[in-house]
């Protein structure tokens with residue numbers, strides 16, 4: 001029997017994960033990537049002896065990675081348990097000592113990071129955040145003793161949200177409004193629908209603790225003031241399965257995934273920009289028949305999965321005549337996530353360097369007001385918060401001897417703003433690096449720096465092809481969550497699917513791996529893949 005062909009547009013982590021699953025479902029799968037290398041947001045910049053991961057650095061839920069590396073050809077295992085069987089007791093870790101399972105270790109070495117984050121406040125005090133409840137309580141007692149009792153209550157609320165929202169519903173594909181309505185009463189009962197910051201503010205009185213327990217959605221493009229409190233689950237996801245790092249950088253993880261895909265028989269084409277998803281009219285139906293590349297080459301296939309930005313996929317790749325839904329209006333109506341300025345820099349080590357951690361969150365003087373400037377007013381404020389990543393603390397091989405490789409990431413408005421990044425980018429980068437130097441995070445940085453480069457929202461728009469330079473797809477907020485988020489199975493064109501951060505369930509590396517599994521399940525169902533291969537019927541709520 002001839003094997004069916006699948007094309008995946010884009011080699012982001014979600015695209016590669018979906019391609020691995022399609023290959024193991026029995027499709028002959030090809031990834032076509034417009035850039036010269038793989039990874040999308042997880043692209044690697046190698047320059048002057050430094051290796052900079054350009055995007056994701058915080059690895060969570062390592063068993064999602066293990067699941068991908070365990071897949072075999074023609075044995076899709078879509079019915080493997082989505083999560084380890086039980087929620088762990090306090091203090092237990094699923095991966096004592098190391099992170100990756102046996103399959104992962106054949107491709108990449110993943111190690112746990114402690115603390116998860118050091119969170120600096122503007123007054124110089126800091127909070128070391130990890131999974132150990134005794135440590136978390138000690139930090140609260142040091143900084144905000146009045147919030148100790150509130151923390152215990154928040155912890156229980158977050159645990160309940162994690163249990164229902166992640167362990168039980170995490171893999172639910174919300175293909176219809178009915179599927180969403182059926183879970184609403186539970187989410188209301190858990191308080192998971194109110195804004196996260198409101199939930200956190202109920203339990204914590206101090207501004208510092210409110211920031212510590214609400215900032216995390218920013219790492220996936222969510223505004224803590226708007227993102228639904230279901231995102232309190234992130235706290236528990238990290239607590240349960242830890243925060244990890246791929247030795248060699250996230251790029252080493254991406255390279256491992258590509259190797260796995262190729263070992264399963266999949267093929268990869270770089271420098272191959274898709275100009276159009278080809279669609280054929282079949283009676284009243286429209287079906288994807290392949291893609292046309294920018295140079296005019298036609299690649300036929302039985303199904304197409306787009307890992308490109310959701311808005312770009314519909315507005316630029318699918319001809320208007322084939323759209324059943326008014327996508328222009330829908331894209332205008334939807335809110336795109338914030339964007340980022342990311343400054344990559346290498347610097348000489350110096351005796352007596354301050355005691356920074358691998359992951360440092362450096363909060364500015366304002367929180368709610370700054371979030372409003374970024375997400376709503378869309379202005380570049382004079383103050384900023386940042387995430388300073390120094391991976392050479394864990395893996396010195398990422399820089400020449402005696403040097404650190406670092407990046408600092410600053411949330412900024414997407415290109416719906418009036419900011420001219422060509423005009424202000426350099427100056428803003430100077431301001432941020434001067435701040436790190438003068439505030440003593442990296443003293444004398446400007447004298448020690450040997451490499452500096454940066455990206456702005458224009459990179460996300462022009463290079464990665466993200467609508468208005470969004471950093472994380474459509475913004476995660478209640479009206480853009482679950483059923484209300486773009487669907488993984490196109491409603492306009494049959495045999496067209498989407499995967500990645502713009503789709504269900506959302507952004508971040510664990511979510512895009514979940515999205516890959518959800519999309520693969522939809523495909524398995526549509527193509528009536530032999531349940532023997534799938535290992536049971538895919539579970540779908542629709």
Ligand SMILES: Cc1cc2nc3c(=O)[nH]c(=O)nc-3n(C[C@H](O)[C@H](O)[C@H](O)COP(=O)(O)OP(=O)(O)OC[C@H]3O[C@@H](n4cnc5c(N)ncnc54)[C@H](O)[C@@H]3O)c2cc1C
Nearest residue numbers: 010012014034040041055056057058274308500501508509
């Ligand atoms: C700076 C930064 C830091 C982050 N940090 C973290 C973190 O620490 N932890 C975490 O979990 N998440 C983090 N995230 C989020 C995470 O990186 C993303 O959610 C995830 O990597 C997105 O993957 P994706 O599969 O949606 O595809 P993307 O990475 O968006 O890739 C899409 C791919 O499609 C390609 N493409 C687009 N159009 C075409 C076309 N027409 N033809 C061919 N190819 C095309 C693009 O070139 C790109 O390679 C971070 C994101 C950023 C930007």
